[in-house]
Amino acid sequence: xxxxxxxxxxKITKRGQNVTFRCDPISEHxxxxxxRQTLGQGPEFLTYFQNEAxxxxxxxLSDRFSAERPKGSxxxxxxxRTEQGDSAMYLCASSLQGGLAGNNEQFFGPGTRLTVL
Amino acid sequence: xxxxxxxSGPLSVPEGAIASLNxxxxxxxxxxxxxxxxxxxxxxxLIMSIYSNGDKEDGRFTAQLNKASQYVSLLIRDSQPSDSAxxxxxxxxxxxxxxxxxxxxxxxxx
Numbered sequence: 001x002x003x004x005x006x007x008x009x010x011k012i013t014k015r016g017q018n019v020t021f022r023c024d025p026i027s028e029h030x031x032x033x034x035x036r037q038t039l040g041q042g043p044e045f046l047t048y049f050q051n052e053a054x055x056x057x058x059x060x061l062s063d064r065f066s067a068e069r070p071k072g073s074x075x076x077x078x079x080x081r082t083e084q085g086d087s088a089m090y091l092c093a094s095s096l097q098g099g100l101a102g103n104n105e106q107f108f109g110p111g112t113r114l115t116v117l
Numbered sequence: 118x119x120x121x122x123x124x125s126g127p128l129s130v131p132e133g134a135i136a137s138l139n140x141x142x143x144x145x146x147x148x149x150x151x152x153x154x155x156x157x158x159x160x161x162x163l164i165m166s167i168y169s170n171g172d173k174e175d176g177r178f179t180a181q182l183n184k185a186s187q188y189v190s191l192l193i194r195d196s197q198p199s200d201s202a203x204x205x206x207x208x209x210x211x212x213x214x215x216x217x218x219x220x221x222x223x224x225x226x227x
Contacts, residue, residue, distance in 0.1 A: 031213070040125070042205055042217030043161065056213060091160055097213075103166075104149045104209045111160040 002026060004109035006092050012115045013082055020078045021112045023092030032075050033106065034067055035091040043091055043108075049075060050097065082116045089113050120144060121208050123218035131226050136193040138221050140206030143187065149209035150182055152191045154202045155220065161205055165191060196225045 005024045013019050025032045030051050035043035046065065047057045051072035064082075069075040079086055090113075095106040122141045130136045138152075149168050153161035167173045167180040167189065179192040189208075193200055203220040210216070 033215070040219065042121075042207075042219050044217075045214060048213055050213070089160070105151065105163060105166050106207070106209075106215055107163060108153075108160040113158075 004092055004094050004107055006090075006109040006112050008112055009110060010113045010115075012117065014117050015082060015084060017082055018078065018080045019082060019114065020076055021090055021092075021114075022074060022076050023109055024074045025092070025094030026096075026107060029094035029096045029107075030072070031095045031097050032069055033093045033095070034075070034077050035093065037089045037091055037111075043093075046077075079114075082114075084116045087114055087116045120216045121206055121218040123204075123206050123221045125219060126222040127224045128221055129224045129226055130196050132196060132198060134196050136196045136200065136223055136225070138191040138193075138204050138206075138223065140189045140191075140218055141187055142189070142206075142208045142216070144208065144210055144216075145184075145187065146211060147187075147208045148211040150180070150189045151207040151209070151215075152178075152180060152189075153205040153207060153217075154200075155205055156202045193223075196223075198225045198227045201225045 007022045033048040034046040037043045049069040064080045067077045089111045091111045092109045093106045152165040155161045165180040167182045173180045177194045181190045203222045205220045206218040
């Protein structure tokens, strides 16, 4: 399977706990994105990486959220001191910037559904 | 004004009919346009991309782009019950950002 993978697929945690999610992008893609999606909404941008550099972070993202992409390969998203409002689907996506002319297709992983009790 | 607007639906069409989904966007500099299908509880799946004005066909799907009117549409011919899903319109700004609409829920009635 050469698509985007995410782990875990589901996470249930208690309020105040820390959680970490992993994303493995499509191997030749240099851009990796994290989104959050709640019911009835489109994916909401959280942050993105170009190779190993985190180039943009949403202003909506609190300091409890941090993301890394060591060596430009897989990425992790950590949420510290989770709150019930963090319950959502966390989506990872990857794309190749600078590929075929006009091709900026972005592909999503299966997502991690977080439930904070 | 929302950056990418879609009618939330539901849009109900009978099986075998053409479903027409519409999307408008606000950034005139947008370069690339995408349609995703999302089944309930699943992640978005890319089904069409379009970059220049006009129509692009892929099987039962046709994407239409009109940059002057800042309008993108998706036509689904011979709609099947398995097409019932939420369809997300996404716009790429040309820098790094993809902006998504809230999606249109399509129901194909058998």
